């Protein structure tokens with residue numbers, strides 16, 4: 001077979017939606033699996049709705065996901081002449097004809113057929129005008145319509161949805177060029193898929209109904225159509241089409257939430273595709289990018305609607321976080337802390353060491369990257385607040401100020417400052433003063449992290465280091481003294 005060429009063709013009228021990202025991913029996987037070419041094409045012919053900043057955002061999201069393209073981005077807005085030439089060629093072959101109906105006329109007809117509960121379809125007013133009649137109307141703005149044969153049927157074999165046939169009489173004579181000279185989606189897409197030698201069109205099932213029209217256009221120009229593969233719709237948990245109502249729908253929003261690109265990719269891959277079982281005969285859910293490339297096939301894509309399970313994505317993200325290799329972990333944590341403004345300016349080797357120890361300590365508990373800059377903040381910076389709930393719960397005892405002060409003093413001289421000795425030191429103090437060790441542990445945890453829940457206290461102490469620990473315990477003691485009500 002000749003070289004496989006696929007394309008992802010977003011319209012820059014919004015951010016990259018998870019559905020679009022899944023389409024991009026399947027095209028990318030298919031191309032990489034077959035050693036083919038992945039083309040990126042920006043379908044920006046709708047000048048009113050397309051925005052350059054959305055193109056930038058879409059490219060950024062694709063890059064963040066690691067979906068690299070081999071050709072493009074091509075911009076449809078730069079190819080308008082080509083589309084007009086194709087339309088004229090179709091007219092020359094009598095597969096297209098000028099239509100002089102005005103938007104008002106069409107609107108009135110549509111309203112009438114709706115009132116009579118007839119499905120609206122262009123009625124062919126201009127379809128069979130004679131040359132003289134056309135000439136007489138030439139002063140009116142004209143659109144170009146495709147002439148759908150009035151008998152017969154059009155069919156194609158979809159790789160996912162199987163053999164699809166429609167009666168031509170159910171298709172309308174669709175517009176190719178609007179009266180303002182703008183090409184329609186159908187015209188641009190067929191011209192481009194032809195010129196870009198696209199072998200497989202892999203796109204959302206919402207385009208299934210467009211495909212017979214495009215197949216007819218290929219017939220009209222006597223070119224073989226590409227192979228089509230339509231991907232199942234993505235639904236929300238309530239089985240309605242996924243929308244903002246359900247939660248975040250753009251790739252950028254998930255990035256903001258601290259989702260890892262590798263987790264999102266893996267999650268999206270499973271929205272419609274069932275990977276083959278693993279060597280142990282078990283179903284696989286966690287697959288690396290390379291494993292996906294190796295295993296991907298259109299035959300294993302299902303036509304049943306896929307449900308976007310937000311909980312599963314959260315779970316998958318924490319799985320990925322937990323298993324992230326150290327270097328990658330540090331790279332993503334650094335980025336996260338930088339955007340939260342708490343990454344030190346030029347950390348020296350010691351500081352780097354400490355940041356890494358902190359990241360590793362948080363790694364197994366984190367569900368997303370935000371957990372490093374929010375709940376885990378105190379492990380990276382001295383600028384953190386005490387969570388009022390934690391304070392309310394664990395800083396109740398009147399004697400705590402003095403206890404924390406004393407703990408600070410003892411820890412400041414402790415040798416060695418390690419897990420065993422720090423714990424022994426705290427427990428000894430608690431026992432001497434007749435308070436439960438748990439009470440002191442909880443109070444110290446709030447002092448060191450600002451939180452009620454954090455990794456093990458003594459591990460936190462080691463990450464922070466002796467001086468910081470003593471300093472924070474004193475700071476907490478001061479706070480308690482300042483805020484205690486005189487009894």
Ligand code: GLU
Pocket residue numbers: 009010011043189202203207
């Ligand atoms: N630009 C179209 C869209 O964003 C895609 C067209 C196609 O894949 O044929 O839905």
